[in-house]
Amino acid sequence: MTLITDVRLRRVLDSRGNPTVEADVLTQSGGFGRAAAPSGASTGEYEAIELPPSEAIAAARRHAIPRLVDEVHAGNQREVDGALRAADGTDNFSEIGANSAVAISMAAAKAGADVLGAPLYQHLGGAFRGENFPVPLGNVVGGGEHAKEATHIQEFLAAPVGAPSVSEAVFANAAVHARVSEILDENGTPAAKGDEGAWAPPISDAEAFDVVDQAVSDVSDELGFEIGFGLDMAAAELYDEDEGGYVYGDDVKSTAEQVDYVADMVAEYDLVYVEDPLDEDDYEGFAELTDRVGEQTLICGDDLFVTNVERLQEGIDAGAGNSILIKPNQIGSLSDAFDAVELAVRNGYDAVISHRSGETEDTTIAHLAVATDAAFIKTGTVQGERTAKLNELIRIADDAV
Ligand SMILES: C=C(OP(=O)(O)O)C(=O)O
Numbered sequence: 001m002t003l004i005t006d007v008r009l010r011r012v013l014d015s016r017g018n019p020t021v022e023a024d025v026l027t028q029s030g031g032f033g034r035a036a037a038p039s040g041a042s043t044g045e046y047e048a049i050e051l052p053p054s055e056a057i058a059a060a061r062r063h064a065i066p067r068l069v070d071e072v073h074a075g076n077q078r079e080v081d082g083a084l085r086a087a088d089g090t091d092n093f094s095e096i097g098a099n100s101a102v103a104i105s106m107a108a109a110k111a112g113a114d115v116l117g118a119p120l121y122q123h124l125g126g127a128f129r130g131e132n133f134p135v136p137l138g139n140v141v142g143g144g145e146h147a148k149e150a151t152h153i154q155e156f157l158a159a160p161v162g163a164p165s166v167s168e169a170v171f172a173n174a175a176v177h178a179r180v181s182e183i184l185d186e187n188g189t190p191a192a193k194g195d196e197g198a199w200a201p202p203i204s205d206a207e208a209f210d211v212v213d214q215a216v217s218d219v220s221d222e223l224g225f226e227i228g229f230g231l232d233m234a235a236a237e238l239y240d241e242d243e244g245g246y247v248y249g250d251d252v253k254s255t256a257e258q259v260d261y262v263a264d265m266v267a268e269y270d271l272v273y274v275e276d277p278l279d280e281d282d283y284e285g286f287a288e289l290t291d292r293v294g295e296q297t298l299i300c301g302d303d304l305f306v307t308n309v310e311r312l313q314e315g316i317d318a319g320a321g322n323s324i325l326i327k328p329n330q331i332g333s334l335s336d337a338f339d340a341v342e343l344a345v346r347n348g349y350d351a352v353i354s355h356r357s358g359e360t361e362d363t364t365i366a367h368l369a370v371a372t373d374a375a376f377i378k379t380g381t382v383q384g385e386r387t388a389k390l391n392e393l394i395r396i397a398d399d400a401v
C-alpha cells in the first residue's frame, strides 16, 4: 500500500531567499508527502554535505529515485533511509546531497502517515505519543552568523519552562520578543532582525543579557509562570586558534576563561540552557563545563555532535554535555536523527529538536519533537517559517492535524 510510485524534486525558496530542495513522494494507494530541506549559516564542520540544490536534485534523480520508485515502502522509514544511504554510497551524503536526502526522507514519512491516516508524530512515535510537549526555545535577541553588527553570542533564547501548555509557551515567547523590542526602544537602541526573526541590536553581549533578563522577568510576572532563558553561543564561530581563543571583538578569551565566563553567566542569570559554549572539537572543554554546571543547566552540543551517533558516543564517553541538538539535515535522514535521539536518551542526555537559520514552511520538526518526547524544540519565535512549526505544535496539542 505504501509502495513508492513517484518521487518529484524541485527547487523552492527558503526564508533567506536561497533555493532549497523540495520533495514530493507518492505511493501506490494514493499517499502523498511533501517536505523541504532547511539550511544552516553557522554550520558545523562535521555536518553531512549540502550540495547546491540543482546538483543535489540531479544526483538524487540519477542515483536515489531508481532505488526508491517501485522498490521501497514509504511506511517503512528504515527501508527508505537505507535506500537513500545505499544510493549515496558515502558516509556524509556528499554524492546526492544531504538536502535531497533529508527532503526525500521527510516526504516519505509524511506519505507513509498519509496512507495510514495517522498524524505524522504518531506514525513516527507510536500510538502513545502526543501527551507530552516540548518547551519551545524562542530566539529573541541574536547576532553571530545570523546578523551583522549585533551580539557576538548567536542566540538569546526565551525558555518558558513553567508554561502550563504548549500554546501558552508559544505565546509567552512571542510576548518576550515584543517586550525586548519595547525595552530596546526605551533605551533608544535601533534593532533590525536577524535570519530567524530575533532582534539584532548593535549592543554588547553584557547589555543583551540584561535586556533579555528584564524581558523574560516582565513577561513571567505578567503571565504568572516561570520563564527562563538560555543561549546558543555557537562558539565554533567565535573560536580562532591563531588568536588563541574565543574572539569577542577586542577581547579574546582562552578556553579556561571561556569556561569561567559561561559558568558565571549560568549562575548570574540562572540560564536553563547553553548550546555550543565551546569549539566543535573541544570535548574536553565541554566535559569540564558540564562537570561544573551540568546539574544546574543543559549543556547542549550542536556543532559538537551534528546529530551524529559516533560523535555523540564520543561525547558520552568523555562526559561532554548533557544534551544534544537534533537537526535532521545535519545527518541527512530521519532514521539517523531518531538513532541520535535514542542514543542520547539511553545515556541521560536530553534531545532538543531544532530548525535551521534558513527554513521553509515545512513543519516536520514539530512532529519529530512530539514523536521523540523531546525536552525542548528550538524553532524561533516569530516570522512565517518559524510560526509554521509553532502553530503546528498548537494544532498537535489540539488534536487538529
Ligand atoms: C539554528 C542554528 O543556526 P544554523 O542553522 O545557522 O546552523 C544553530 O546554530 O543552532
Ligand SMILES: [Mg+2]
Pocket (backbone or CB within 6 Å): 232, 234, 275, 276, 302, 303
Ligand atoms: Mg547552534
